[in-house]
Amino acid sequence: xxxxTEQQTGGxxxxxxxxxxxxxxxGANLTSFGGWLMPLRYTSDLAEHRAVREAAGLFDLSHMxxxxxxxxxxxxxxxxxxxxxxxAVAVGxxxxxxxCAEDGSVLDDLVVYRLGAERFLVVANAGNAPLxxxxxxxRCEGFDAxxxxxxxxxxxxxxxxxxxxxxxxxxxxxxxxxxxKDLKYYASVELRVAGIDALVARTGYTGEDGFELFVPxxxxxxxxxxxLAAGEPVGxxxxxLSARDSLRxxxxxxxxxxxxxxxxxxxxxxxxxxVKLDKVDAEGAPLDFVGRAALASRKGAQPAxxxxxxxxxxxxxxxxxxxxxxxxxxxDVRIGLVTSGAPSPTLGYPIAMAYVTPEFSAEGTELxxxxxxxxxxxxxxxxxxxxxxxxx
Amino acid sequence: xxxxxxxxxxTAEHEWLDASTPAVVGITSTAxxxxxxxxxxxxxxxxxxxTAGAVIGEVESxxxxxxxxxxxxxxxxxxxxxxxxDPSLVNAEPFAGGWLIKVDVTETGPVLTADxxxxxxxx
Numbered sequence: 001x002x003x004x005t006e007q008q009t010g011g012x013x014x015x016x017x018x019x020x021x022x023x024x025x026x027g028a029n030l031t032s033f034g035g036w037l038m039p040l041r042y043t044s045d046l047a048e049h050r051a052v053r054e055a056a057g058l059f060d061l062s063h064m065x066x067x068x069x070x071x072x073x074x075x076x077x078x079x080x081x082x083x084x085x086x087x088a089v090a091v092g093x094x095x096x097x098x099x100c101a102e103d104g105s106v107l108d109d110l111v112v113y114r115l116g117a118e119r120f121l122v123v124a125n126a127g128n129a130p131l132x133x134x135x136x137x138x139r140c141e142g143f144d145a146x147x148x149x150x151x152x153x154x155x156x157x158x159x160x161x162x163x164x165x166x167x168x169x170x171x172x173x174x175x176x177x178x179x180x181k182d183l184k185y186y187a188s189v190e191l192r193v194a195g196i197d198a199l200v201a202r203t204g205y206t207g208e209d210g211f212e213l214f215v216p217x218x219x220x221x222x223x224x225x226x227x228l229a230a231g232e233p234v235g236x237x238x239x240x241l242s243a244r245d246s247l248r249x250x251x252x253x254x255x256x257x258x259x260x261x262x263x264x265x266x267x268x269x270x271x272x273x274x275v276k277l278d279k280v281d282a283e284g285a286p287l288d289f290v291g292r293a294a295l296a297s298r299k300g301a302q303p304a305x306x307x308x309x310x311x312x313x314x315x316x317x318x319x320x321x322x323x324x325x326x327x328x329x330x331x332d333v334r335i336g337l338v339t340s341g342a343p344s345p346t347l348g349y350p351i352a353m354a355y356v357t358p359e360f361s362a363e364g365t366e367l368x369x370x371x372x373x374x375x376x377x378x379x380x381x382x383x384x385x386x387x388x389x390x391x392x
Numbered sequence: 393x394x395x396x397x398x399x400x401x402x403t404a405e406h407e408w409l410d411a412s413t414p415a416v417v418g419i420t421s422t423a424x425x426x427x428x429x430x431x432x433x434x435x436x437x438x439x440x441x442x443t444a445g446a447v448i449g450e451v452e453s454x455x456x457x458x459x460x461x462x463x464x465x466x467x468x469x470x471x472x473x474x475x476x477x478d479p480s481l482v483n484a485e486p487f488a489g490g491w492l493i494k495v496d497v498t499e500t501g502p503v504l505t506a507d508x509x510x511x512x513x514x515x
Contacts, residue, residue, distance in 0.1 A: 029425070044483075045454045046429040242428060242455045315432050317452065342454055343431045372450075372459075 017062040018155045018220040026238055034126025036063035039240040048243035049345045052206050053388075055235025056161030058227055059244060061212065062220065065129025066154040067122040067136055069147050074118050076281065077143035080289050081136055082110070083266065085276040089114045094186040094203060097274050098266055099132055104294030106260045106269070108132050111203055113188050121199070121214070123156075125256045139290060155220030159227060159236070160210030160247075162388075167231040168193065168200065168211050183211075194226035205244060207251025208388055249340050249351060252309060252383030258320055258339040259307055259353055265295065268303040268355065275299070305336065306361040309383040310369070312350025314376045317343045318369035324354050327368040327375060335360050338369060344385060351385045352378070396420065397487055401500075402509035405461045408487065409503055414469040414494040417462065419451060422513045424486045427453040430479040435460075435493055440468045442493075444501025449492070451482070460492065463501050470494040 014037040017023070023030065023039045031040035039060060041048060051057050069078055078086040084097030094113040098106050108128040113121040124132040129151055136147045159167055169180045171194045180200065183189055188201035196219045204210035215223050228238065245255070254260050259269055266275050277296050279287040312318060324336030336356030344351045352369070360367060363382055368375040396402065401409040406423035410416035424430065432452040442448045442462040449460040471493050475481045482490035504512065 040455075041428060044429050046431075049454070246454055316434070316450070317432075317457075319457065343452065345431075345454060372457075 015063075017060050018217040019060045019062060019157070019224050022221060022224050023060065028238075028240060031241060033241055034063055034128075036126055038063050039238070041240040041242045042238045045240075045242040045246065046345050048237055048239035049246050051235060051237045052161045052208055052239055052243060052247055053346055054162070056159055056163040056167055056210075056231055057206070057239030057243065058224070058231060058236055059158040059160065059239050060224070061156040061158050062154070062217070063126035064151075064156050065124035065126060065132060066150045066156070066214065067124060067129070067133050067147060068119065068150050069122060069136060069140065069145055070116075070119040071143070071145035072118055073143040074120055074145040077140040077145040078112065078120060078122075079279055079281075079287055080143070081139035082112070083275045083289065083291060083295065084112070085279050086112060086114070086120065087279075091116055092187055092189060093184075094188055094201060096186075098271070099135060100266070100291035100295065101262065102291055102294065104265045104291045104298060105262045106256075106264050106266060107135065107262065109254065109256055109260055113199070113201060115188070115190075115199070128256060153217050155215050155217045155223070156212060157215070157220070157224060157227065158204055158210060158212045159231065160204045160206040160239075161208050161236070163231070163234045163236065164208070164210040166234060167227065167236060168213075170230050171226060194223055194230075196223050198223070205251075205253055206247040207253070207384060207386055208247075245340075246342050246345055249342055249353070250344055250346055250384065250386035252353070252385060254307075254353075255340060265298055265303070267295075267298055268305055268307060270307050272299065302358055304357070305355040306358050307339070308336075308354055308356055308361050308380045309385060310338070310341075310352040310354055310367070310378040311381045311385070312352065312369075312376060312378050315350070316371045316374075316376050317341050317350035318352040318354070318371060318376065318378065323370045324356055324378075325368050325370055325375065326360075327366060327377060335367070341369075346386050350376075353383070356380075396506040396510055398506045400487065400506065401463070401503035402506065403461065403463045403501070403503060404512060406513075407461060407463050409463045409500070410491075411497075411500070413496075415464055415466070415497045415500075416491050417464070417493050417495060418486055418491040419460070419482065420509070420513075421486045423451075423458065424483050424490070427451060427458060428455045429453050430482045433476050433479050433482070433492065435471045435476065436468050438468050438471060442466060442468060442495060444499060462495070463503060464495050464497045465499040465501070466495040466497040468493050469496050
């Protein structure tokens with residue numbers, strides 16, 4: 001056997017999460033990810049994936065970067081630094097957005113939480129966090145705003161799945177149970193969870209209901225243990241990056257380094273909605289932001305490639321890096337490239353995301369993927385591949 | 393510490409070989425654990441000729457895929473339909489119920505002892 005996908009082992013410079021000891025004690029298989037040594041799986045990718053779909057999973061996301069931007073001009077600074085309209089975000093709400101380069105390419109995709117009128121928390125991908133921090137510092141110059149890297153002091157754990165609300169609700173004061181229940185998607189509130197001061201956000205990356213809990217790094221272990229104890233009776237299990245990846249893929253969510261990178265604009269990724277070209281400043285004047293000119297010239301233009309969802313019709317899944325081809329044609333006539341792919345645990349068939357040339361991007365188009373020298377038939381389907389059942 | 397059956401032979405590509413007649417081929421517990429949950433097996437058909445050191449199939453997990461190399465040259469006598477139907481057998485019992493193929497062997501390629509294989513994988 002030789003593993004034809006990337007072999008993942010810890011690098012000597014990888015940072016450890018505040019929960020590293022917990023992962024080792026749980027027997028986790030650890031992997032290098034974004035400069036951190038993080039759990040790939042604890043027991044079984046499939047069991048962890050299914051637990052999140054059917055009950056709940058507990059993820060350590062302490063590798064994510066947390067950057068606070070605060071000050072009287074924090075909102076204006078972020079409107080300049082990011083493609084979104086952060087001034088328009090209400091206190092207590094959050095927004096999915098991006099930080100782009102001058103040429104409109106994506107440096108990172110972000111979730112920004114507005115914690116106060118003058119206080120924002122920017123959450124960046126682990127591998128991009130140093131760059132995002134440096135760019136925010138640079139782009140906030142000239143504004144009355146302070147950028148503080150809080151990654152080292154902050155732990156982030158996510159409770160995801162249909163039982164997440166019950167589990168988090170069981171760990172807050174009786175008066176706060178309703179607060180947890182009423183917390184809207186992409187909203188956050190500061191609460192004591194298991195006796196620990198936490199920022200509780202109803203966000204996630206799994207396609208399920210769930211919460212992300214930001215706590216001081218020193219209290220991460222206590223929180224982790226208490227969430228596990230509270231959740232285990234209803235089926236919560238610790239879940240690793242492997243399950244996180246298959247969950248987000250089913251949910252059609254992009255992963256930086258796969259669907260997004262510095263050669264990609266938000267429009268190609270089908271995420272043009274996050275780009276707010278019509279932002280205005282406090283006086284109502286058009287507001288320039290980093291990347292605006294390049295993005296404005298691309299809006300409405302046909303991108304060179306389009307991100308699509310592929311359903312595999314055979315058994316062999318397409319994987320990241322495989323070529324998308326026209327069935328039966330010369331295999332070197334490549335019309336696209338797979339960015340993520342896996343056998344879907346929930347759906348039972350292979351799924352993938354791929355960039356293809358626009359003329360082959362219509363739903364229902366039958367294409368093929370060159371899976372290690374042999375064509376596998378695929379068809380373009382709408383994303384997300386999986387949508388959770390709506391219960392309320 | 394991994395415990396590899398002493399009565400089997402091993403390859404550096406993480407296959408095991410039971411040199412019975414016919415010989416039995418599978419993948420080691422180390423390989424199965426590295427792959428994670430195995431969800432799909434592609435194996436040669438009965439009667440196919442296999443060559444020591446050549447790719448004869450694929451083992452897919454949710455996370456990755458590995459090619460399967462034949463440790464022997466010969467003719468496939470049987471494939472493990474139970475493992476094809478339920479690939480999780482390979483994770484659960486890599487050295488027993490999760491065997492992959494049986495081969496009428498004409499020649500055996502380079503193999504390792506259990507101790508040598510254990511040393512190779514750092515067990």
